[in-house]
Amino acid sequence: MTAPVLSVRDLVTEFDTRAGALRAVNNVCFDVMPGEVLGIVGESGSGKTITGFSIMQLLDKPGKVKSGEILLNGKDLGRLGDTELRQLRGDRIAMIFQDPMMTLNPVLRIDTQMIETILAHRKVSHAEARQLAEDALAQVGIPSPAERLKTYPHEMSGGMRQRVVIAIALMLEPDLIIADEPTTALDVTIQSQILFEMQRLLSNRNMGLIWITHDLTVVAGLAHKVAVMYAGRIVEFGPVSDLLDRPAHPYTRGLIDSIPSNASHGKRLTQIPGMTPNLLNLGKGCPFRPRCPRASDICASDPETSSTGDGRTVRCHNPIEEGLDDTASAT
Amino acid sequence: MLAYLIRRFGQSLLVMAVMATIVFFGLYMVGNPVDLLINPEDDLAAQEAAIRRLGLDQPIYIQFLQFLKGIATGNLGVSFVHNTPALELILSRLPATLELAFFAMLLAILLGIPLGMIAGLYPSSPGSRVIMGGSIIGFSTPNFWQGLMLIMLFAVFWRVLPSGGRGQTTDLFGIPVSFLTLDGLKHLILPALNLAIFKIALVIRLSRAGTSEVSLQDYVKYARARGLSEKRIVGVHILKNILIPVVTVLGLELGNVIAFAVVTETVFAWPGIGKLLIDSIGLLDRPVVVAYMMLTVFMFVMINFFVDMAYSMLDPRIRIKAGKS
Incomplete structure (x- = not known):
C-alpha cells in the first residue's frame, strides 16, 4: 500500500461575512493516491472550487481554512509559512484554472510566463529554462512550440491557451495537479481534445490529479474515483464506474438523470427540483432534504457518512437500495 | 504604419490651423494693442508710422493673410513688444x-x-x-x-x-x-x-x-x-x-x-x-x-x-x- 500524495482530513473552510460565517467546505475527507484521478463533482456553489483553493492555500479573503489537515506527502500545508508554500506551489502542486482566457497575464509573452515559473523553482540558466518550456509545449501537442513561445496569450485560441496552462502545470513534474473545471470554458471538440491529451499525459506519470467539474460525463471518462459534493460536504464517494452505475445518494442519481440522453428524446428533461441551498441558512438536518424525492422524517437530523463497502461511502438516511445491500445501508 | 503616420500628421496640421485662426481673431476682439504700445506723447505722424510698422493699419483679414503668408515661409511673426521673432x-x-x-x-x-x-x-x-x-x-x-x-x-x-x-x-x-x-x-x-x-x-x-x-x-x-x-x-x-x-x-x-x-x-x-x-x-x-x-x-x-x-x-x-x- 503506497502512501497517498494528498490526504485531506476534516477540512472546514469558512467565509466570514456580515451575515455570519459561511461554511463553504464542511468536514471534507479524501485521499489521492499517486497516479490516481479523483473527480470532484457538484453543482455551482457546492464547495468544489473552494476545496481546490483551500488545498492550494490560495483562498480569497475573507475565506479561511478553519480546521482540518491538508497533507501533501505527509506535510501539513496549513502549517507551512508563506515561503515554503510558495516553493511548493507550481513545483509540487500545480493548478489549472477554469477560464484559459483569464489565467495567462495578457501583457506578458508565453515564454516570459513559462520561464519565470521554472526559474522560481529550479536553479537553471535562462536558456535551459527556455528549452524546458519548449519541450513542455511540444508535449501537450502545440505545433511549432519555439514560435508559439514568442506569442502573447491573445494571439492564441482558448484551447491553445489551456494547453499552455496544462504544459505549465506538467512542466516541473508536480506530485499533484488540481484542475478546476479546465474544460468548462471550451467548446465540446476542444474539450475532448484536452481530455484525450490529459489521459495520454497522465498515463506514464505517477502524479495525482484532482479534476473538479460539474460534468459527470467528463468524470466518467477520466477519473478513477469520484467525490460528489453538495452544500460543502461530500455526499457520496466511490470508484467511478461503480458509483455512476449504481448511485446510492439521491443527489447523485439526480445528477445522472439530468444528463440528456437518447432515451429521453422528445420527453421533458429530468431535473433536480429546487435550487442549491443558501449556505448561510442551512438549518438542521440533511441539506438536500427539500429537493430530495426520498426524504422522510428521519432526514430532519443530519445523516452521518457511512461506509457501504467496496471503498464507497454515502451520507444519506435513505440511500437508494439497489446500489447497496440492505445490511450496509441501515445506518 | 506609414498611412497611419500620414493621417496622424494631417490631423495635427488641421488642429494647428484651426487653433491659430481662433487665437488670432480672439485676441483681436480682446483689445487693440495700439493703445498699449504707442507712446501717447508722440505726434500723430510718428504714431501712424509705428502702427504701419507693426502692420496694424490694415483691416483684420489682410493682417490674417499676412500672417498666413508668414507661416508659409516659416515665420510666425515678430513680437510687438520685444521686436524679436516670436x-x-x-x-x-x-x-x-x-x-x-x-x-x-x-x-x-x-x-x-x-x-x-x-x-x-x-x-x-x-x-x-x-x-x-x-x-x-x-x-x-x-x-x-x-x-x-x-x-x-x-x-x-x-x-x-x-x-x-x-x-x-x-x-x-x-x-x-x-x-x-x-x-x-x-x-x-x-x-x-x-x-x-x-x-x-x-x-x-x-x-x-x-x-x-x-x-x-x-x-x-x-x-x-x-x-x-x-x-x-x-x-x-x-x-x-x-x-x-x-x-x-x-x-x-x-x-x-x-x-x-x-x-x-x-x-x-x-x-x-x-x-x-x-x-x-x-x-x-x-x-x-x-x-x-x-x-x-x-x-x-x-x-x-x-x-x-x-x-x-x-x-x-x-x-x-x-x-x-
Whole structure:
C-alpha cells in the first residue's frame, strides 16, 4: 500500500461575512493516491472550487481554512509559512484554472510566463529554462512550440491557451495537479481534445490529479474515483464506474438523470427540483432534504457518512437500495 | 504604419490651423494693442508710422493673410513688444520650462506609482490611509497656495532651499540647464515639486485603482499558484498591467505641465514660457501669443502620438498593424 500524495482530513473552510460565517467546505475527507484521478463533482456553489483553493492555500479573503489537515506527502500545508508554500506551489502542486482566457497575464509573452515559473523553482540558466518550456509545449501537442513561445496569450485560441496552462502545470513534474473545471470554458471538440491529451499525459506519470467539474460525463471518462459534493460536504464517494452505475445518494442519481440522453428524446428533461441551498441558512438536518424525492422524517437530523463497502461511502438516511445491500445501508 | 503616420500628421496640421485662426481673431476682439504700445506723447505722424510698422493699419483679414503668408515661409511673426521673432523668443525660454516639467514628471512617476501601488495592495493599512489622505490634499488645495506653503516651510522657516529663480546654470549641448550644478538643483527642487504635487496625487489614485482591480484578476492568482515570488507578481505582473492607464494620463498631463506651468513659474519666478505667456497676453502681444498657442498644440499632438506608441508597446493587444488602424 503506497502512501497517498494528498490526504485531506476534516477540512472546514469558512467565509466570514456580515451575515455570519459561511461554511463553504464542511468536514471534507479524501485521499489521492499517486497516479490516481479523483473527480470532484457538484453543482455551482457546492464547495468544489473552494476545496481546490483551500488545498492550494490560495483562498480569497475573507475565506479561511478553519480546521482540518491538508497533507501533501505527509506535510501539513496549513502549517507551512508563506515561503515554503510558495516553493511548493507550481513545483509540487500545480493548478489549472477554469477560464484559459483569464489565467495567462495578457501583457506578458508565453515564454516570459513559462520561464519565470521554472526559474522560481529550479536553479537553471535562462536558456535551459527556455528549452524546458519548449519541450513542455511540444508535449501537450502545440505545433511549432519555439514560435508559439514568442506569442502573447491573445494571439492564441482558448484551447491553445489551456494547453499552455496544462504544459505549465506538467512542466516541473508536480506530485499533484488540481484542475478546476479546465474544460468548462471550451467548446465540446476542444474539450475532448484536452481530455484525450490529459489521459495520454497522465498515463506514464505517477502524479495525482484532482479534476473538479460539474460534468459527470467528463468524470466518467477520466477519473478513477469520484467525490460528489453538495452544500460543502461530500455526499457520496466511490470508484467511478461503480458509483455512476449504481448511485446510492439521491443527489447523485439526480445528477445522472439530468444528463440528456437518447432515451429521453422528445420527453421533458429530468431535473433536480429546487435550487442549491443558501449556505448561510442551512438549518438542521440533511441539506438536500427539500429537493430530495426520498426524504422522510428521519432526514430532519443530519445523516452521518457511512461506509457501504467496496471503498464507497454515502451520507444519506435513505440511500437508494439497489446500489447497496440492505445490511450496509441501515445506518 | 506609414498611412497611419500620414493621417496622424494631417490631423495635427488641421488642429494647428484651426487653433491659430481662433487665437488670432480672439485676441483681436480682446483689445487693440495700439493703445498699449504707442507712446501717447508722440505726434500723430510718428504714431501712424509705428502702427504701419507693426502692420496694424490694415483691416483684420489682410493682417490674417499676412500672417498666413508668414507661416508659409516659416515665420510666425515678430513680437510687438520685444521686436524679436516670436518663435525665437519662445524657444529661448522653453528649456527652463522643459527642465521644470521633466523633473515634475519624474517626481510624479517615482513617487506616485509606488505609493499608489502600496495603497492598492494594502488598502486597510494605516500607511495607505495616510497616502490616500495626502493625495486628496494634493488634489484639492490650490497650486499657488501649495507653492507659497513650500516657500514658507523650506525657504523661510528652515532656510534649506532658495525661494525662486533658476540658480546657477551650466550649458548642456548649448542649452542652459540648472540640474547639473548643486545650486541649480536646489533651485529646481521646490518648483518641480510644486508642479508635481497634483500629478503625484493623480498618479497615486490611478495606480491604486489599477492595483486593486488587477490584483483580483485570475492571472494574478494564477501567478501565485505557480509559486512566483511576491516581488515578481507585484513588480512585473501587476505593474505592467496598471502602467497602461498611467502612461495615457501622464502623457496628456505632460502637455499640461509644459503648457500651463504658468502658476508655478510665477510663484517661483522661474523664467520659462508660462511667465512669457502671461506677460504677452497682458500686453496683447499677438504674435507671441499665437506662436505660443501653435507650439502648445504641436506639443500636445506630438505627445499624444508618442503616448499612442508607448501604449502599443505596453499592451500587445492594441499593437498598430499595417493597414488596420
